[in-house]
Amino acid sequence: GLENLKIPEWGERIGWDGQKISVPDKPIIPFIEGDGTGPDIWRATKRVLDAAVEKAYGGQRKIAWVEVLAGEKAFNLTGNWLPDETVEAIQYFRVAIKGPLTTPVGGGIRSLNVTLRQVLDLYACVRPVRWIPGVPSPVKRPQDVNMVIFRENTEDVYAGIEWPSGSAEAEKLRSFIERELGKKIRPESGIGVKPISPFGSKRLVAKAIRYALENHRDSVTLVHKGNIMKYTEGAFRDWGYQVAKEQFADVVLTEDELYSQFNGQLPTGKKVVIKDRIADSMFQQVLLRPSEYSVIATPNLNGDYLSDALAAQVGGLGMAPGSNQGDEHAVFEATHGTAPKYAGQDKVNPGSLILSGEMMLRYLGWTEAADLVVKGLEKAVADKQVTYDLHRQMEGATLVSCSGFGEAIVARM
């Protein structure tokens, strides 16, 4: 039941027509403010998003925020780290945004991200990585980095199918594999299973291609380790090319076709090039030739590594937005933790959650408001109005608080 939630009467539910969401002018959007510094960064984020929507659309559009509980705040108020109502509300309203949550130590407590991923089938972790001019970066040309990573979220070695060294299960599996399948595993090995399916791979790659088409991006790169893991990572690549042919033949072509048939020039009508790279080489490519990559689709583990490596290239996790998306549902979130030592000090950088909100506005189709957020944030950084984490790395910058950074953005929209 959702009867305990304070839902603004004027708000409307985001719809779903079986293909895509339909967004009313006053969408109800659940938010989780988060633990530790979460309330600080959420306050700044809400201020920026509301101001951008107001400026872009007058009173015509407005977000009807509704708070839902998770984490420590939920536990203190309800005795439950993740009330059912929270999951139900996000399921019902379809789009949500969250601050970072404390991961409770000790077993038996379900995690919000894992629960939402399973209940709502949020199969893609989507992370844009782009440099904001002025943000300190360890590379020479951070402006060449502009990628969106689609990381498969439900399969691979993350499926949690593993057993420790010496366990009866690992021993049983080892002897089964030796006896029935004729492959040897060293005794006392811990064993993990890496499942990758055509279903999981194809829907992830299809989502990445749709995104590339909708956002005028010119390539989708399948990143895999198929030279070694042929039937999992290699199959991911094959299924990726297959779904591109099956569903998008009229608008995509492969890198091979581009060079063998068209001399490297994209022919009229074709919009997106599908290419693939071996994961280890890709880590070199994103450092040496980042401008050649745009949308990336990759299995879970590669995506985990690549997201953090790319975030570091553009100035770290403090400004990196993220989201978990299914077909009908999407949850937007900061990519960092709760930074508990600064809780309540109005100090930390709200950039990651603000940019997650910007991504959410774009997902709603509210492009004008999203553009205003980017404009304000870029100008605030260009004017060197920054929080302590950037201030200490920038020459001649002005130190502002968490809320002060939000105000600096609003003033520059």
Ligand code: NAD
């Ligand atoms: P953390 O991300 O909270 O902090 C790592 C470092 O980054 C710290 O030095 C911190 O001060 C700094 N930092 C983080 N966010 C910042 C910001 N917005 N501005 C400036 N500096 C920032 O990671 P941690 O310390 O390993 O974890 C703390 C808690 O957060 C743990 O309970 C952990 O489980 C949780 N956590 C939650 C999420 C999530 O909800 N998505 C993700 C990671 C960690």
